[in-house]
Amino acid sequence: MTFEGRTVIVTGAAQGIGAAIAGQLAAADATVVVADTNGPGAQAVASRLGHGSFGVVADVGEPDDVAALHAEVIAQTGRIDALVNNAAIVPFTPWDEVDFPEWRRIMRVDLDGVYLMCRASSAHMRGRGYGRIVNVASNTFFAGTPNMAAYVAAKGGVIGFTRALATELGPYRITVNAVSPGLVASEGVMASPHAEAFDFVGGLQALKRRGLPADIAPAVVFLASEEAGWVTGTTLNVDGGHVRH
Ligand SMILES: NC(=O)c1ccc[n+]([C@@H]2O[C@H](COP(=O)([O-])OP(=O)(O)OC[C@H]3O[C@@H](n4cnc5c(N)ncnc54)[C@H](O)[C@@H]3O)[C@@H](O)[C@H]2O)c1
Structure with missing residues (x-):
């Protein structure tokens, strides 16, 4: 599996799961665009990757940032082969303490951001008749995890959006899948x-150890690869067997 000559955007890649995904993509020779609100963090990750990888400061919930990010990627590499929507806000707040501004703050990044990025990237992918979109969801959607209701709702939206978008983008040979991580020790x-x-x-997992960001990345890399071309509309749980379905 190689990404030689391919450009992959990974959002929220300045740390955690996103940085692990960026690292494993670069190890397969991808040019990785490290997009994050944390500019210095994005530059630091990108500087370790090689293959012309670079960092871009962008808030995925801000339409102007998403447009500027895509313009920069096209200007620098001329292509977008794959998009990994990994950026998210992960709250810990009891449901009855989430007021509407907080609900919107989470939805803006965790669901609106996925919509905005998919819309912008797929416009380029459609023209070339090739594309891979991988959305990072969460197994909290299946587990109904407490203290994260807005986040769980957003991730359910991401899974639903993934399925619908797979149908709409299939005719353009663009695949759309989700990876659903369990708890891992990100920053x-x-x-x-x-x-x-x-x-x-850990007591609920089939595999009895702490999950790490590097445990999530291989599934994302596979779904972003050319070889995954017959897989679309699916959600792959990567959680040590916490949620079985
Ligand atoms: N870590 C886990 O246990 C776990 C479990 C299930 C799902 N996930 C999902 O995996 C993904 C990564 O999680 P993580 O734990 O590595 O997160 P993290 O908090 O360690 O890193 C998130 C990154 O996203 C960036 N970010 C936040 N808002 C942004 C925005 N508006 N625009 C651009 N970048 C933004 C942050 O600056 C940060 O670099 C998220 O989608 C999260 O919901 C994580």
Whole structure:
């Protein structure tokens, strides 16, 4: 499996799962666009990747940023072969403490951002009759995890959107899939109350160890590859067997 000569955008790749995905794509010779609100973090990751990879400061929930990001990618590489929608806000708030502005803050990034990025990237992919879109969802959608209701709803939206978009983009030979991680020790998780959940979640997993960002990346890399061309509209759980379906 090679990404030689291919350009892949990975959002939220300045740290955590996104950085692991970027690293494994670059190891397969991809030119990776590290898109993140954290500019210095994005540049630091991109500088380690090679193959002409670069960082771009972009907020996926901001239409102007998404347009500018795509213009820069086309200007620098002339192509978009794959898009990995990984950026998200991961809250820890009881449902009855989520007011409407907080609900919208989460939806803006976790669901609107996926829509905006898919819309912009697929416009380029359609013209070339090739594309791979991989949306990073969450197994909290299947588990109904508490203290994350807006996030769980957004990730359910991502899974539904993935299925519908696969149907609409199939005629252009663009595949759209989702990867649904379980709890892993990203920087974001380790700095949040979610870090307290590893013992509990580990007890539910078939595989009894702590998940890591590098455990999620291979599934994303596969679905972003040319070889995954007959897979579309699916959601792949990657969670050590926490949720079986
Ligand atoms: N870590 C887990 O246990 C876990 C489990 C299930 C799903 N996920 C999903 O995996 C993905 C990555 O999670 P993580 O734990 O690595 O997160 P993280 O918090 O460690 O990193 C998220 C990255 O996204 C960036 N980001 C945030 N908002 C952004 C925006 N508006 N535009 C661009 N970039 C933005 C941040 O700056 C950061 O670099 C997310 O979609 C998350 O929902 C994570």
